[in-house]
Amino acid sequence: MAAFSASMIKDLRDRTGLGMMECKRALAESEGNIDKAIDDLRKSSGMKAAKKAGRIAADGVVALRLSQDNTYGVMIEINTETDFAARDEGFVKFVEVCLDKAFNEKSFHFDEFIASMEDSRQGLVQKIGENISIRRIETMEAPVIGTYIHSNNRIGVLVGLTGINTTVSKDVAMHIAAVNPQVVKPEDMPDSLVEKEKEIFIAQAKESGKSEEIVEKMSTGRINKFLSESSLINQPFVKNPEITVNKLLEDAGAEVLSFCRFEVGEGIEKIEVDFAAEVAAQISAAK
Template sequence: MNIPASKVKELRERTGLGVLDCRNALVESEGDMELAIDTLRKASGMKAAKKAGRIANDGLIGMKLAKEGSSAAMVEVNCETDFAARDENFLNFVTAVTDKVLDSGETGIPALLESGLESMREKLVQKIGENCSIRRAEVFEGSVGSYVHTNGKIGVLVSMEGGNEALGRDIAMHIAASGPTVVSPDDAPADLVAKEREIYTAQAQDSGKPPEIVEKMIDGRIRKYLAEISLTEQPFVKDGDIKIGALLSKEGAKVNRFVRFEVGEGIEKEEVDFATEVAQQMS
């Protein structure tokens, strides 16, 4: 069946999909525009499901602060490649997800998808040809410091008392660079400390030193470890002569909690040889 180019163009404009997909849908529907749209919607869902098994460990961090400064939202949205992460359609989806999280306060991924984002996600998969997913979301209320690294791959939210906007950004930037896991040593989970103590004990047993010396060595290593993972004990990245705890005290501020997102952290990257990758893309 001969499909006029004008119809293909109209279908592309209405769906945002590729020329070949639009032409095939019009051929299948014998030129019926609405039926072609239905066909493409069904195909989009099927293709999205097919690509869902592929690992999406690239992507971007989205962040938005409420105009009145009373809350902030941060999300991680994943795709498969950095190339897709720079695609305008993907950027628009990240913005839509971030807006939805801030406006609704919802951080549960199933609920977010059910709110209308799933259909947007499926259309995005159809357009860019990669698996995409909303991995996690966070909302902070009250006084919030924030920072997104220039590459869009690391983002931080900090809940604070006191201080000012500049200090909040500095603290968030420090967290992005240094990656602490707790605010202070007292916040370190007991099981984590016990695990580290067990490791250090095993390492020290072969030292040949008296038990009381070994115990002191272990205590020293634990203190060093806690200082390394605690925000307040870390030297400030912009001034190594002052620790974050001292900086906060100087500014009359306090950090209640923070969250740091880094794109793809903890996601195992699938190793696929070139021939297999080509075969998968052709399927």
């Protein structure tokens, strides 16, 4: 077996980002040939990355960027398995590279974007040992765009408006982050969702034993309340609950055209592991 030095191990670690023992083993198997060791590691680590792809990545960050004239914005969510990995320097750089690419390209197909970043993503998976997923990207153009990114980088908002100053646009974005409205106006709510809520309300009202007429009135009232509470313009403004968001916009001579809100991991079903039960099961199986 060819000899290799500690400096060669360090060089291989720097070039691959992999662990010391893995690099040492690769150098031993390649008989001290560092280029062959890199090729071998890429092959084996690629297999590891593929295996990790099946693991649930429900942590991570939301990042956004706004043009200097406040008319174009991009927001991206990239997931990891743990909050610890989301703070990794390599992961932070990967997020910046993805954000730069999406911002500069402006018009792109999501699948093609994902494919273009796959080598970098797999390299990062190999380095930090967790699954990484570029989950979603949103681009927005409007006369004025307001943005908000929460201090923990887990909630981000883009909101497009017309006829408004940037201070108010930022306030509206912050409100969306805090209150999480579903639509801009009540009439924007999808009919399918309204019907679903109505069915639930009617079923609940019928249990009270009231007449069909009363049940219909009750369900109509509750639907109207649901639409009002779920619509941005009808919500009490988070910084001054004495006025609605609509009043804030009217006073500023503005209108919300659209908004997008990302929250890390929303809608991803996480697997809760009971480690105590898992250990007990393994001990029991070993008996």
